[in-house]
Amino acid sequence: MLWTSDKTLDVALYAIVSYIVGHLLNCLGLPSFWMVFTVAWILSTGTCLYLASLEISPDKKAVIVTGCDSGFGHDIALQLDKLGFRVFAGCLLADAGGQGAKDLREKGSERLKVLQMDVTSTDQLEEALKDVEKLLPDDEVLWGIVNNAGIAFVGAVEWVSLEKYKRTAEVNYFGLVAATKTFLPLIRRSKGRVVNIASVLGGMGLAWFGSYGGTKHAVEGFSDCLRLEMRKFGVKVSQIEPSSYLTATQLLTKERITGQADECWEGLSEEIRSAYGEEAFRKAYEGYMNHGQDNIQPVVDSAIEALTQKYPRARYCPSSWSYRWMLLVARHLPEWVYDNIF
CATH class of the missing domain: 3.40.50.720 (NAD(P)-binding Rossmann-like Domain)
Structure with a gap:
């Protein structure tokens, strides 16, 4: 089973839910908070990860x-x-x-x-x-x-x-x-x-x-x-x-972004060019070069x-x-x- 950020969030979510359940039951005078929290978190997280680990065969x-x-x-x-x-x-x-x-x-x-x-x-x-x-x-x-x-x-x-x-x-x-x-x-x-x-x-x-x-x-x-x-x-x-x-x-790519910028600028009306300004226009495109x-x-x-x-x-x-x-x-x-x- 691959460990992904989705699974990290699952573990965190079940911890929060278990925390809330533990407090609610504790307020009702039922078992201690830490016991409920621990059991609920282990069971919910364990079930989630077990189901995520079940896979189908690629055969045929x-x-x-x-x-x-x-x-x-x-x-x-x-x-x-x-x-x-x-x-x-x-x-x-x-x-x-x-x-x-x-x-x-x-x-x-x-x-x-x-x-x-x-x-x-x-x-x-x-x-x-x-x-x-x-x-x-x-x-x-x-x-x-x-x-x-x-x-x-x-x-x-x-x-x-x-x-x-x-x-x-x-x-x-x-x-x-x-x-x-x-x-x-x-x-x-x-x-x-x-x-x-x-x-x-x-x-x-x-x-x-x-x-x-x-x-x-x-x-x-x-x-x-x-x-x-x-x-x-x-x-x-x-x-x-x-x-x-x-x-x-x-x-x-950098080349594609530059090409898109040149093509867009050539197609703009004078009113739009004036409203945004060429310097701001170019900077907007440069910000996405080598991005991500x-x-x-x-x-x-x-x-x-x-x-x-x-x-x-x-x-x-x-x-x-x-x-x-x-x-x-x-x-x-x-x-x-x-x-x-x-």
């Missing part, structure tokens, strides 16, 4: 991962392959000789198959479905899909063009929905898993990320609805909420757990503690508190 199971050219998807595909899953790694540039697809073919076992997959293309998704049905042995099932494909544009609402908003939604949301709908019948038959890569920005706002955060809010809503619909079929739906791994995943955590393993581990735990979480949050604190405030306290602190 296949998983589709989208967005495997780089970043999360690339590493998730390789890790699943090492665990013994049959992996179908969808790459945007598989047919174009992309380096990510080449690396997967070289590093993966014979069970790992690279598929050409642009999640915004209905034709490519249908062709990928045919490939999966053809390559999947009769005695194996399609166990799950990891919807990872995504893009990001940085900039204030007034800076990012409407075309960029539409393109981001086309990949991050509509592409995710399309991929899910394409493979869901096979997953439903196996009572498998749907794992969606969302973001902490699906639960809170952050300046300069309106186009990206909007799509992640949509992913969160879609995942919650799908989770409820799939309960009667035995399909588990989980979402991963990473914090900032922008440079580590190559989602926003370097080690993406916590995100990979969360996706693996969502596919292999017998009782997976609805949400995994492989985020830094600072982002967890922001998310907690955003979700549970009045908006003015979040706005004034962050």
Whole structure:
């Protein structure tokens, strides 16, 4: 069993609950506080960790991962392959000789198959479905899909063009929905898993990320609805909420951020340029260069757990503690508190 920050919070939560129960019973004149607290904490934490340790076997199971050219998807595909899953790694540039697809073919076992997959293309998704049905042995099932494909544009609402908003939604949301709908019948038959890569920005706002955060809010809503619909079929739906791994995943490299800044500035009206000022505009973009955590393993581990735990979480949050604190405030306290602190 992997130890994650989610489990650390579980232990802390059960400690708080046990503390409250101990005090309430003590006030009623029942057993001593420390005895109740200790027993309740050990039992609740032990049960939680035991259930988290129960896993399914990867034998005879296949998983589709989208967005495997780089970043999360690339590493998730390789890790699943090492665990013994049959992996179908969808790459945007598989047919174009992309380096990510080449690396997967070289590093993966014979069970790992690279598929050409642009999640915004209905034709490519249908062709990928045919490939999966053809390559999947009769005695194996399609166990799950990891919807990872995504893009990001940085900039204030007034800076990012409407075309960029539409393109981001086309990949991050509509592409995710399309991929899910394409493979869901096979997953439903196996009572498998749907794992969606969302973001902490699906639960809170952050300046300069309106186009990206909007799509992640949509992913969160879609995942919650799908989770409820799939309960009667035995399909588990989980979402991963990473914090900032922008440079580590190559989602926003220094070159890409610079290019986005130049493109946005050229497209702004004189009124907007004057309102914000070029110096503030450039500094906003420079602030996200080399931004975020370097080690993406916590995100990979969360996706693996969502596919292999017998009782997976609805949400995994492989985020830094600072982002967890922001998310907690955003979700549970009045908006003015979040706005004034962050």
